[in-house]
Amino acid sequence: MIEPTGPLPSTVYWRRRLAAIGAALVTLLLVIWIVAMSGSDDDTTQPTNAAAVSSSNPPPSTTESAGASSSTTPPPPPTETTQAPPPGPPQPCPDDVIGVVAKANKPFYTVGDQPELSMDVVNTGPVPCIRDIGRQHRELTVLTADGATVLWSSNHCLAAEGNEVRVMQPKEAFNYGTTWAGSTSQPGCGAHTKVGPGDYLLVAKLAGRTSSPVVFRLER
Numbered sequence: 001m002i003e004p005t006g007p008l009p010s011t012v013y014w015r016r017r018l019a020a021i022g023a024a025l026v027t028l029l030l031v032i033w034i035v036a037m038s039g040s041d042d043d044t045t046q047p048t049n050a051a052a053v054s055s056s057n058p059p060p061s062t063t064e065s066a067g068a069s070s071s072t073t074p075p076p077p078p079t080e081t082t083q084a085p086p087p088g089p090p091q092p093c094p095d096d097v098i099g100v101v102a103k104a105n106k107p108f109y110t111v112g113d114q115p116e117l118s119m120d121v122v123n124t125g126p127v128p129c130i131r132d133i134g135r136q137h138r139e140l141t142v143l144t145a146d147g148a149t150v151l152w153s154s155n156h157c158l159a160a161e162g163n164e165v166r167v168m169q170p171k172e173a174f175n176y177g178t179t180w181a182g183s184t185s186q187p188g189c190g191a192h193t194k195v196g197p198g199d200y201l202l203v204a205k206l207a208g209r210t211s212s213p214v215v216f217r218l219e220r
Contacts, residue, residue: 090128090167095208097125102140102204103177104216111182111197111218117142118177119204119211123168134164137207138176145199147213154178157189182218 099122109115117140121133140154158178166174183192197220201213 087127090130093123093125093129093131093168097123097129098131098206098209099124100204100206100209100211101173102202102211102214103175104202104214106216108217108219109182111194111220113218114179114181115216116177117180117202118175119206120173120175121168121206122173123170126170128167128169130165130167132163132165133168133174133206135162136160139205140178141203141205142180143201143203143213145201145215147201151195151200152180152183152185153187156185156187 099120101120101122103118103120105116105118119138119140121131121138123129123131135158138154139160141150142152143150168174181192183194185192195218197218199215199217201215203213204211
């Protein structure tokens with residue numbers, strides 16, 4: 001079976017056998033290659049189809065969802081800010097907002113001293129106002145301890161003339177003072193008489209406003 005027989009030389013039969021075996025091997029290799037190629041085509045087609053299906057139905061994006069949500073919520077309406085009108089010019093001060101305070105720089109003096117007496121004029125109201133607090137409207141007086149007799153007035157010898165119109169701010173105080181020689185006075189600056197030791201009252205006035213009395217003492 002292996003050894004070739006026939007009328008032709010044996011080399012011819014070996015060549016024919018080798019050619020047939022080669023052809024069979026080529027055919028076998030060709031079949032294997034075709035099968036392999038068909039399998040790879042199937043693998044490539046499936047992802048392509050899957051990609052096509054995926055691209056045909058894209059999932060909703062986050063940006064689109066946010067846009068749809070924001071479009072359903074209207075923006076808040078603008079708010080209008082109201083500003084208070086600027087304050088007008090200060091008005092005249094009514095009497096009930098004018099405070100008058102009498103002051104003595106010490107509670108005790110020696111006879112012969114010249115006490116320093118003064119008054120504060122204060123706007124006790126909540127807003128600025130205008131008031132004439134000139135010399136003609138102010139007065140300091142020294143009275144006896146019982147308040148019955150006026151012994152001295154700053155308007156007896158000092159000029160009681162002149163206007164001083166002020167814009168008075170709330171709680172602002174204007175101070176005016178003088179010294180007392182420790183003697184009595186008369187209108188027109190008449191004769192003076194020295195006073196002795198004892199208690200005296202100081203009262204300040206501004207037009208129709210009068211301070212509470214302040215007690216001070218003269219001692220030997």
